[in-house]
Amino acid sequence: MAQVEDLEDLFENAPCGYISAGADGRITKANSTFATWLGGNKADLIGRRFPDFLNIAGKIYYETHFAPLMRMQGFFNEVALDLVRADGSTLPVLVNAVERRDEAGHLRFIRITVFNASDRRRYERELLEARRNAESANAKLMELNRTLEERIAEAVEGRMKSEEALRQAQKMEAVGQLTGGIAHDFNNMLAVILSALSLMERHIAKGEDVARFIAAARDGASRAAGLTHRLLAFSRQQTLAPQPLNANEMVADMSELLRRTLGETVRLETVLAGGLWQVMADRNQLENAIVNMAVNARDAMPDGGRLTIETANCQLDEADASSHGIGFGQHVMVAMTDTGTGMTPEVMSKAFDPFFTTKAVGQGTGLGLSQVFGFVKQSNGHIKITSDVGQGTTIKFYLPRLHGPVSAPTVSARQDLASLSGREVVLLVEDDEQVLSLTAQMLRDLGYGVIEARGGAEALEALAAHPDIKLLFTDLVMPGMNGRRLADEALKRRRDLKVLFTTGYTRDAVVHNGTLDPGVNLLQKPASLEQLAAKVRAVLKT
């Protein structure tokens, strides 16, 4: 009896629904679990058919699929269906069914077993969702892979285009600044010259003294010449005359000049490395650069401070060099450190721009550092600023080491004009009538005999007609035969002829990479009488 009770309990309270149905499909027995799931009474289930408790889709599928399956194979397994509870809600279930037949093969009843499949259905949904996501991600990945190369190329091209556009914009800004600045400064200087000339004209007519106007005009012209010189330095197109130099000796030689420049409130200290290597640089330009930076340092220390000039040998490794776009290897460093106001990163980034200045109007041209930058770059060197606001600024420049014999620095002594005159005959070739006439006059004033020519052909004729010509003094840039070709032709006919070139612009035949070819003499335009005299004399003396 207890055993029957036990089996009854197992049937009623099993973790799955049990249903027995007759051959006609009508329910004859259902357990409590199934009745509880449906939310109804066990007794109410008797006489109903299993599909009555399914949702509409289940009803249709049961009739069209599972009932035929049962009939044909005697069972069906794991069919996913939805039960509809008394309250209208649905319960996902898995249904198995099997026919129980007696030994004669007659159907006794159909056993239907129902499992709660809520969890399983949820897992299936999650699995399907995960599979869809994975497929979608995979598809995207494949698409990405397929187009990756193309997209990288596009992105790189886009980046390069925008960088190029930025560079172009920066260039235009710099050009704008430059031309604006030049126009402004040049107009001032021309105003001085024109005013002085007008005043001279008036005062000469009245027989009055014009010396101060001449001085004013010359000053204006000199300042204009200085400006173009600095522009050429910035544009790295000045003509450099590099020579072997020892930076320590230079700094020592300059210390007196620097002390005067710095004034009493700024202390100068030098930390000079022993055994410093030589460099190859234009002495005047290097001096200019050091003075320029000293002036900037002084102006950054209105209340006084300390300027330290330090020299050192240093090795720039390949990584340093390539990250800064400079040559690597052995360099001589000159560092100038002040204890001044320092620069903001913004100011620092513009420090080398032409006409950029933090000084008050009239106190700086904004060309100083750009000139230093141009010179250092043209000398294959590198310059770098480090600065903190309130802490001071360090500017370091590096010039490549010169490997070779130490040669004594040549110091040019100033000579007076009288000792620079001569009586030789000079063939002067210049296509600009005004320049030709004025230069000829200056040479004559210096005592030289002058034969004028306005071009190469005329010059060669004159050379043939005047065997006493000792010096060919020619402009480089001329229509037809240029100065260099003229000199070559002339030297073929007169091997002892001296040659002196002149030009206002230096990217010319005698200048390579901004450096004069050995043995070539050049006078930079515009030149003062003194400069002309000294150069002509020097060339004739060789």
Added chain:
Amino acid sequence: MDVLRRGNVKTLGSGAKAMVFAHGFGCDQNMWRFLWPAFAEAYRIVLFDHVGCGGSDLSAYQPQKYASLEGYADDVIEICRALDVTHGVFVGHSVSAMIGAIASRKAPEIFDDLIMIGPSPRYIDDQNYAGGFTEAQIHELLEFLDSNHMGWSQAMAPVIMGNPDRPELGEELTNSFCMTDPDIAKKFARVTFLSDNRADLPAVNARCLVLQCSEDVIAPQSVGHFVHQQLPNSEFVLLNATGHCPNLSAPEETVAAMKAFLEGRAD
């Protein structure tokens, strides 16, 4: 295209007159296993599977062609022409009753008699017409198919799916009759339950038998009567059998009704 291979066509029996059996939605030619032997002596039995069901050539499934019952009817005509069937008997279960009606309208010479088991020309109620389902219920069915893909395909198509993740399904679950491709089954369900072939009925000139089950959720009695009324030349028999598949649940009663109908022919 070999239409006989496409439809997994089998011909049996020793009679001269052809009897063509067409299964309905949810099964394949297996569903006729208790019926056709009763006619094998007197008839030349033709069994086949609709494309997408049973042993048909699944690759022949063209969504556009089979988007209406007309596509299935054309297949029936092609099979019959390939087998030189004329003046035959067509036995169609459920949706295939309508497929037969369409085939008969299009090619009247093929069938003299149509036996329709549980026919319905339209499942969705329409004004005065009671199809047995509201539109919402049919959409619920179609949504169930879409959302319950895995449970359904697991139950119905272990062999065809060849589920490589669970090889035991093929051997143990063996819900192996009426195999079907789940994706095609979804489309077949859509065509079946959204179809409206009421207008085809008056154009059928063949003699028709409407076999109606007593309690059929899919095709209620009112629908059977409607079909009987719309067909110009038809008989109506209400079976004691319940459910939708009397050919399986009550084959003897079904065979008897069919024989009575066929013997009552004028010829």
